[in-house]
Amino acid sequence: MTRTLVRSTIAGAFAFLLASLLALAPAMAADYPNRPIEFVVPSSAGGGTDVMARNFAEVARKYMPQTIVVTNKPGASGGIGMGEVQRAAPDGYKVSVLISELAIIPHLGMIKFGTNDFIAIARINADPGAITVRADAPWNTVEAFLEHARKNPGTVTxxxxxxxxxxxxxxxxxxxxxxxxxNHVPFQGAAPSVLGLMGGHVDAIAVSPAEVSSYVAAGKLKMLVVMADQRLPGLYAAVPTFKERGVDLSLGTWRGLGVPKGTPPEIVNYLRDVTRKTVDDPAFKDAMAKGNLIVAYMEGEQFKPFMSASSDYFKKLLTTVTIQK
Structure with a gap:
């Protein structure tokens, strides 16, 4: 009888605690946010992902009572930062900047989670890739660059x-x-790779136009080609696409926001509403334009299947290329 009574008491206490927590959850969601929200950027400071997040955090102050604190957690091709949020408490106070690597590195065995392990808030940005070299490099066209690489296999860094x-x-x-x-040379983020190019440590880099824009504008770097369906406006209007040069290649990155699975719907909807207002704000659009970052907003309901489709695409693409980790 004593053991039965003890078990009954423990079970009753557990049930009471669970009921109390469930009853408290709506109240906690209704009070959200009552402290700063952390945005985890899964890459180094200074790159396109970091710039986008900080532009967002600045403009979003108009639409919420708390500030957004941006922290950089680079490593494992974005896996460290996104993994921290994926494992975090689903309370809305830790938000991940989701990047396209989320659709790639699971297929390389680098992480054990993927696009379906987050609740998608929204996609904010999408940028094509580009090949950039130093201004004093001997190649002025992508054809000359590729011809040199073809004649010297494995030597162009x-x-x-x-x-x-x-x-x-x-x-x-x-x-x-x-x-x-x-000869592929990995750096801990796009911004460090740009500095590596500036310092003469590599011959060229493959990053987005946004991540080299200030150096291109200053005449220190030159872009040879963009991996887009059509030419970009403004600073890069004279830069050809691969498709113009007879190479069927269009590839780029995307960036958005996500929270851990289990986050209450009220919090998810709140973050989506703030995101929509922030992205629509002229101040945010101007800041993105100055950084040559393309605003490509997509609602959460569409962003989730987009990420899944992206994962399927990269899984297939990885069977056709060689990735040396």
Missing amino acids: MGNAGSGTIWHLAAAAVEEKTGVRF
Whole structure:
């Protein structure tokens, strides 16, 4: 009888605690946010992902009572930062900037989670890849660059944002489409790869136009080609696409926001509403334009299947290219 009574008491206490927590959850969601929200950027400071997040955090102050604190958690091609949020308490106070690597690195065995392990808030940005070299490099066209690489297989050093990143895959896709072979040099993010190029540590880099814009504008770097369906406006209007040069390659990155599975619907809807208002704000659009970042908003309901389709695409693409981790 004593053991039965003890078990009954424990079970009753557990049931009471669970009921109390469930009753408290709506109240906690209704009070959200009552402290700063952390945005985890899964890449280094200074790159396109970081710039987008900080632009968003600044403008979003108009639409919420709490500030957004941006923290950089680079490593494992974005896996470290996104993994931290994926494992976090689903209370809306830790939000991940989701990047295209989420659709790539699970297929490389680098992480054990994927696009279905987050609740999608919204996609905010999408940018094509590009090949950029120093202004004093001997190649003024992508044809000359590729011809040199073809005649000297494995000697042209191509920097990227890290093994398994979208830009690593983009450079590998160039190899697959053109028959050249690069010596891939991974960095801890796009911004460090740009500094590596500036310092003469690599011959070229594959990153987005946004991540080299200030150096291109200053005449220190030159872009040879973009991996887009059509030319970009403004600073890059004279830069040809691969397709113009007879290479069927269009590849780029995307960035959005996501929270852990289990986050209450009220919080998800709140974050989606703030995101929609922030992205629609002229101040955000202007800030993105100054950084040559393309606003490509997509609602959460559409962003989730988009990520799944992206994962399927990269899974297939990875069977056609060689990725040396």
